[in-house]
Each structure stands twice: as C-alpha cells, then as structure tokens.
Amino acid sequence: MRNFTTRCIQGLGVAALALGLSTAMAADKPTIKIGYVNGWDDSVAATFVAGQILEDKLGYTVELKPVEPAIMWQGVARGDLDATLSAWLPATHGEYYAKLKDKVSVLGSNYKGAKIGLIVPDYVAAKSIADLNTYAKDFDGKITGIDAGAGVMRRTEDAIKQYNLSDIKLMPSSGPAMATALTRAEKNKEAIVVTGWIPHWMFAKWNLRFLEDPQKVFGDDEHVDTVINPVLATSAVDATAFLGKFSWSGEEVGAVMLAIREGAKPEDAAKDWIAKNPERVAGWLQ
Template identity: 80%
Template sequence: MRVLKTLCLGAAALALGMGSALAADKPTLKIGYVNGWDDSVAATHVAGEILHSKLGYPVQLQPVEPAIMWQGVARGDLDATLSAWLPATHGEYFAKLKDKVVVLGANYEGAKIGLIVPDYVEAKTIADLEKYAKDFDGKITGIDAGAGVMRRTEDAIEKYQLSSIRLMASSGPAMATALTRAEKEQKPIVVTGWIPHWMFAKWKLRFLEDPQKVYGDDEHVDTVVNPGLQSKAADATAFLKNFSWNGEEVGAVMLAIREGAKPEQAAKDWVANNPERVAGWLQ
C-alpha cells in the first residue's frame, strides 16, 4: 500500500444529483469503495442510488485503495464504506482503527477468497493441482502481485507441495479474460479469485477444497461508518445498517456492469426493478 496522503474528494468523486431541490438541505454523503473490486462498485452504487433517490442526499462516491478507504472513514474524510472485508482480508486495518469507526454489520455474508475452477475441471482440491498439473499448463492464473489472495496462494503452493505449479501474476481484468477464453474453449484453468464476483453469475464455477484452510474461513463484507454519521444523517445510517443482499443480487449488478452498463445506470435499473427489496431496507 502506498503511504497514506491527504484524501482529496474532488474531481475523481462521482457526484449524484447535486442539483436536487429535495437534497438542498441535506449534507453530502461521501462513500469510499475499492477501485477495481466489482462487488465494491456494485454495492456502493446501489446504496448511493438509494441514498439519493429515496432519501434525498447528495452523494459522492470515491474510488480509493483499501488503506486510504479505512483511514478516510476513521478521519471523517469519508462518511462510510460498504467494502470492509472482515475478519481477515481487512483485519489489519480494523485492528488499527476500530476505536475510530463503527461497524454497522454485514451487507454480504459468505465472502471468500481462494482458487477457482470451472465446474467441468476434474480437480476437486488444491492438492489435486499437482496430479492434474499438465491440464493447467503447470500454472495458476493470478491477479496483481502482492494482493492478499496472491500471498495466500504462494503459501498454498508450499503447504500443498505443488512442485509442478507456478503462480502467474497478472491483473483482475487479465484473469477474467483468461477465464473467459478457457470457458469458451472448455479448457481447464485455475485462477485466484473471490466471491462475490460477476464471474459466478456468468459461469458455473467452484472453489477448490482447502482442507488446510490456507485461505481461511469464509468472511463477510461489512458496512463501516464514521462515528459522526449518526448525528449527521440518522436515516441514512439506519438504511446502511439494514442494507444486506445475496450473491444473486450483487451478481446481477456486477454482470450488468461487466456487459457494458455504466455503474450508476446498472444501480438505477436494479433499484427500479426491486422496489420491495429497497422498501425493506428503508423501514
């Protein structure tokens, strides 16, 4: 992570409905999300759309790196984030800042990182990769070097003694492109990945079993806010505490964005098509 610098909520921020008369007397809510994380983009835009269109708040959505996101909420530069992976992935940030933030609860249960394969692949466990190494060209297609799932995969290669397998760093989009190509040709592939992710809405995929729990137990994606949000926007805080959805719901928004919709439009469409779900969060 780069050294934390002053968080600037300016040109990079996405402003929603700043000219709304309804929102004229309400404070602008600033929400941070992890740039490049599809689930983070989807959840944040849907929540932002509801905060604006249903509760009348001007909203700024700010893409940042995880460390800056956590520091921003703690400092009050950001009011909230819906992208806190706990207890493991963002556990280090939480441990340092837990006295300066408020965890409202999980907005997605069953979050998980690990090694993912198409359902047609014969390998069932991580240890099986050694047996089927030739099918995978002896490689695991990874994402950005240094990412948490990449560090865990290096550990997995050692602990499961995968001497015929090497981890190839790339990027999230490059990994998705490789998976798309493999699915089209029905060829074996193993990738580093996580759920929620749009690829689970598009293909039949599964995690390789990890009996040694190198990748840890399932996590949850939490909504974390600055302590001052309750007094600043009580109804917004109540909504954010209630907001929680499942893999099919977040997957639909992620896939719409993946297939070309702008995040703000995908969010508007989902909110418009799910009025009862939205009403339940606003009770």
Template identity: 45%
Template sequence: MRKLTLIALVLSAFILAGVSTAMAKDTVELAYVEWSSEVASTNVVQAVLQEKMGYECEITPVSGAAMWQATATGDVDGLVAAWLPTTHGHYLEKVKDEVVDLGPNLEGTRIGLVVPEYVSIDSIDQINEYAEKFDEQIIGIDPGAGIMSATEEAVEEYNMDNIELMEGSGATMTAVLKNRIEDKEWVVVTGWTPHWKFAKWDLKYLNDPKGVYGGEEFISTIVRQGLKEDMPEVYEFLDNFYWAPEDMAEVMVWNQDGMDPYESAKKWISENPEKVEKWLP
C-alpha cells in the same frame, strides 16, 4: 408603501434562502474496491441516497488499504465493501478503534482458488504437481486486495515452488479465464462469491485442506466515527442496508452485459421497492 413592499420582498428572499440552506443536505462520500460485487453494492447505495433520500453521493474506487484508511481518518463517510472475517480482516484489525462496524450487509460469500469444472484436480495441494498445465501461474487481481494476501500465504503454505502469483485486476483475471476456457486450457484464478463468472462458466472452488482462505465470509458496512451524529439519516440507512447474494448477482449480470452501473442500480431499486423501503430511515 412601495418602500415597505420592497423591504418585505428582500426579507422574504433572505428567509427563503435560509430555508433552502437549512434543507440542503451534506454530500455523502463512500469508498469501494473495484470488484464487480462492490461496484454493484456501492452503486445501489448511491442510488438510494440520491434517488430516494435526496442526498448527493460521491463514490470513489480505491485499493483495499486506501478504502479502510480513508474511512478511519474520516476522509470518506464509509464503505459497504468489507469482506470479513478473512479477506479484509487484517485491515479491520489495524483500524478497529477508529471506525464503526455496522455488521453484515450480505452473507454467504466465499473466497478461494477457482478452476474450470473440466480441470481434473479438486484440491489446492495438487496445483504444484500440475504446475506446467497451469502455465506455472495463479491469475490474481490487484495487489492490495485481501484475497491476494491470502493467496500469497497459500503459495507458501502449500509449497507451490513452481507457481507464480500474477498481479492484475478483476477485469484481467476474467479476461484470462475467458480465453483459457475458450481454448479448453487449464487455469487457476483467485475467486470469490458472489461474482458473475459463476453464472457465465462452469467453475469450481479447489478444496483448501489447510484452511488458508477461511470458511464462509460476509460483507460488512463500515462507517467513520461521528457519522451517526453528523448524518443520522445516512447512518440509519447504512445500518439497515442488507440484501441477498442473488440480489447482488442480478445487478452484477446487468453490469457485465454492458449497462452502466448506476443505471443498473436505479433499475434494481425500482424493481424492488419493498426491500428498499425496509432500508430507509
């Protein structure tokens, strides 16, 4: 009897181990660019996957080019940070046959050159004339960003011979902006909407008569080929993921005020259960 009981216990252990393995979910890997907007959205997606769907989710900040390449090669499962059709359009063109475009997750975005409201010019074609007041600089972000490629084109198209595009990061760009505004100095920076800086300071986009920066943009979700077959739940959630600029702005402000981005994401999903419910498979 003892022998039979022991065998039964061993068999039960094997069965339970098998059930546990079957229930274990694969880790979802996402890439993103470290813009405040994409930190917000990627952490919200990570929080839903982990807190609501039971997946492990790893998120990795990389350059724009690396983010697209990693998705195309299948090194990551996807991204929710594709600014289209202008900012990341050249990346999509290169890998469009190797990825799956799930469409917009946020609409109403914009990119361009931004100045404080007190700056008395209104158009990009006036920058060169006032180069000295701008310290002969446009304050940019990381060199791999699509907005930097567009700004390099703008410098050429608008014959800004006296202006240098400064590379840096989103953090250095806003730090310079903050310092210049405090001193009431002129400054022009690469800008995009949504971004918390528009809530903090009175800013304006410069008109772009040559249309270098395109019109209104949207942010799309892009996934690797085969995700639908490998992780149908994850695919369906990412396909459903859609929110508004004001939703993203709320998370960005919390992050800027010092809250950990993942904690901000958890707070947002707990305060917006009806929106999150629509995303779930």
C-alpha cells in the same frame, strides 16, 4: 409530503412558507461521502446501488470516492469519508480495523460468505487444492493469478508450499487478464485454475467453484461490512438506518457486477437493479 402540504394548507402565503420549510429541511441534509475500493467490482456494485437509494429515496446528495483500501479506512476514521460498504473482515482488512476500530462504527454485514481462494470451472476434474499436482498437465502446470502482491496471491504462494505443489507455478497477471483467460477457457471448455474471490461477476456468468482447502491456507469465509464514521449516526439518522439494513445475496450483487462488466455505466446498472427490485429496496427503508 410537499404535494400533501400544498393540498391541505389554505392560502398562497402559508403554502409558500411550507414549501420554503420543506426546501430548507432538504438543504439541512449533509452530503454523504462514501468510499469504495478502486477496481473491486463488488465494491463498485454495492456502493452505487446504496448511493442511488440514498439520493433517490432519502433525498441526500451523495459523493462516491474510489480509493485504495488503506486510504478508505483512514478516510472514514478521520471523517473525510462518512462511510464505506467495502470492509472485508475479519481477515482481508483486519489490520486496518485493528488500528482504527476506536474511530469507526461497524453497522453490520452487507454481504456474507465472502471468500478468496483458487477457483475452477465446474467441469474441471480437480476437487481440492491437493489435486492440482495430479492434474497439472491439464492446467499446463500453472495457476492464472492477478496482480503480484495481492492478498489472494500471497495466500496462493503459501498454498503451493503447504500442499507441496511441485508441478505448479503461479503466474501473476491482472484482474482483467485473469478474467480474459477464464473467458477463453470457458468458451473452449478447457481446464483452468485462477485466483479469485466471491462476490465477483464471474460467478453470475459461469458455473464455478472453489477448490477445497482443508488446510485453511485461504482462511475461513469472510463478510463484507458497512463501516461509518460515528458522526453520521447523528447527522443522518435515516441514512444510517438504511445503511445498517442494506444486505444482499451473491446473485443480487452478481447481477449488478455483470451488467457493469458487459458495458453498463455503474450508475445505470444500479438504477436498473433498483427499478427491478422495489420490494427489496422497500425492505431496507422500513
């Protein structure tokens, strides 16, 4: 726009005025503060890609804030944060939404088919959670978990009770420790069952599947939604329109997560993905 104005308007004085107006318009754009869940790979991937597009394509200054889920929701409701792309609904963050729904606006889902549960490599014989007793010796009688108290861990404890998994114990660890155990098992083609979720980079790296859960202990599939403070809809109309359209597949988010996992800085992984997918980005900006 600036180059077009400079070519078409005659006279240095008028051109300078036009340039000044353009700069002033850019300065009028608010800084957009986006919260994401500290330590959640999918949250990091989506937030950095969206933030990069807001900066590079729409000209906003963007601040990305790693926070815990409760603080993230409260921040958007209060206006300390303008948006988040990390709202797991209807179950995982359902309590936060129930308390704050009158103070936030849900723009839509940026990822559909989000899910938590028990995950195994595709070469493992067990097909359902109920099969774990039968194949307990293959797994050394354990489920490799993440942090004690995490939502998927609480559901797993319920699953052990409801499916009567008397020969199985849940072993807490951490997200990185679980990933290390899965990496070792995959390398040696050993049986393993882990607590996990999708979207996650491990689905981009290996052929994995969820164990069937006919009793719905882990609930139905969820969706990851984009939630904003209502003020953003009037203070940054084009940014809000983009955030409402931003939605991608498991393969897409998985590629960014895996790049970060393998050593790329989040901002570099985001820039690389954007450069390789211009048509997808253009579709979100239409």
